[in-house]
Amino acid sequence: MNCLWRILFAAFVFADTTIKGEPNDRPIIGILTQEIDYKLNEQYPDQYHSYIAASYVKFVEGAGARPVPIWIDGTDSYYETILSKVNGVLWPGGSTYFNQSKGYADAGAVIYRIAKNINARGEYFPIFTICLGFELLTYVAANCVEHRTTCSSHNQPLPLEFTHDFRESNLFGNAPQDVIKILSEENVTANYHRYCVTMQDLNNVNLTDEFHVLSLNHDKNDLEFISTIEHKQFPFYGLQFHPEKNLYEWVTGKNIPHGSNATIVSQYFANFFVNEARKNSHEFRTKEEEKQSLIYNYPITYTALQNSSFEQCYMFKKNDRNGLVIENEV
Ligand SMILES: *[C@@H]1O[C@H](CO)[C@@H](O)[C@H](O)[C@H]1NC(C)=O
Ligand SMILES: *[C@@H]1O[C@H](CO)[C@@H](O)[C@H](O)[C@H]1NC(C)=O
Ligand SMILES: *[C@@H]1O[C@H](CO)[C@@H](O)[C@H](O)[C@H]1NC(C)=O
Numbered sequence: 001m002n003c004l005w006r007i008l009f010a011a012f013v014f015a016d017t018t019i020k021g022e023p024n025d026r027p028i029i030g031i032l033t034q035e036i037d038y039k040l041n042e043q044y045p046d047q048y049h050s051y052i053a054a055s056y057v058k059f060v061e062g063a064g065a066r067p068v069p070i071w072i073d074g075t076d077s078y079y080e081t082i083l084s085k086v087n088g089v090l091w092p093g094g095s096t097y098f099n100q101s102k103g104y105a106d107a108g109a110v111i112y113r114i115a116k117n118i119n120a121r122g123e124y125f126p127i128f129t130i131c132l133g134f135e136l137l138t139y140v141a142a143n144c145v146e147h148r149t150t151c152s153s154h155n156q157p158l159p160l161e162f163t164h165d166f167r168e169s170n171l172f173g174n175a176p177q178d179v180i181k182i183l184s185e186e187n188v189t190a191n192y193h194r195y196c197v198t199m200q201d202l203n204n205v206n207l208t209d210e211f212h213v214l215s216l217n218h219d220k221n222d223l224e225f226i227s228t229i230e231h232k233q234f235p236f237y238g239l240q241f242h243p244e245k246n247l248y249e250w251v252t253g254k255n256i257p258h259g260s261n262a263t264i265v266s267q268y269f270a271n272f273f274v275n276e277a278r279k280n281s282h283e284f285r286t287k288e289e290e291k292q293s294l295i296y297n298y299p300i301t302y303t304a305l306q307n308s309s310f311e312q313c314y315m316f317k318k319n320d321r322n323g324l325v326i327e328n329e330v
């Protein structure tokens, strides 16, 4: 099985096409919502239940895909259904607790299990995770055993410290040399995290054989942490830093790199992810259902006007989820 997978994988890298047929040129990405942020809730008191920072939406759009929100607090059959219709899933960063019931982490655990099954039956279905999403990836892979270390990496732009075999990966295997040069030499990756996953943490939950660590970094106290990771068997990727901020967040005083090289490498990650999502042909049953599910059904708010560190956000009320068509669930 593992061997067969490796053969299929090699075919991918060289042909860069779907297992069956042509690339899907109308990819749709499911973006996992998150419990409303503490600060957003202060700025818009008790109005909203969940949100997606618009930078993640634009990240996906800017690489040629359309986003659909995936609600937290769904049933297993809701997640089964929505994953059968989208071409990949993005887990954004943020600041929620993993132990909050019916929240981001619970949804992530179910999505992870379903996405593994989809891939195991021969389809190619990516999950791309950023910052807290990256932490969630190893958390759910570890069967929800908390293993993060507290660390200090706020407003810290860093070059990646690549591991010796980082090129033997999906994420960087075909990356242009200038992208690798910029990533390894310039302070372009935007770090904002108070938890880290260290090599020791990964080892503590027995995940070193399951994941390939592609780069490391050091926080402000010189603590070494994992900054990019890829699952060895499935197209699941984690970045501890925020490529979407380089392109789409403009709050000042937080050291977000906005130079031309930072933009090039951030766009690389967006393009990479959306290209992965082009490798399956999941779709909504009807164009009407697709229209009713896209994020464009929901208003966007200019949150930076209220001094949010997010330029714009999609904020959802608890009953917004009722708009999502999910009949014929099994
Ligand atoms: C969740 O985790 C946070 C941070 O570790 C802790 O402060 C809080 O008490 C926990 N909540 C529950 C319900 O366990
Ligand atoms: C951008 O990256 C290229 C390739 O590494 C490098 O030659 C160039 O000097 C960089 N530009 C800036 C403005 O840092
Ligand atoms: C990156 O940032 C560090 C810490 O601020 C600084 O010492 C280093 O010179 C910077 N590197 C580059 C290439 O700008």
Ligand SMILES: *[C@@H]1O[C@H](CO)[C@@H](O)[C@H](O)[C@H]1NC(C)=O
Pocket (backbone or CB within 6 Å): 142, 145, 204, 205, 206
């Ligand atoms: C990791 O493996 C060890 C030894 O087999 C076991 O005792 C431990 O419970 C495992 N930890 C997790 C989080 O699975």
Ligand SMILES: *[C@@H]1O[C@H](CO)[C@@H](O)[C@H](O)[C@H]1NC(C)=O
Pocket (backbone or CB within 6 Å): 305, 306, 307
């Ligand atoms: C935003 O910050 C500015 C500068 O600190 C302050 O003057 C203004 O009142 C703040 N606006 C809101 C809505 O909090």
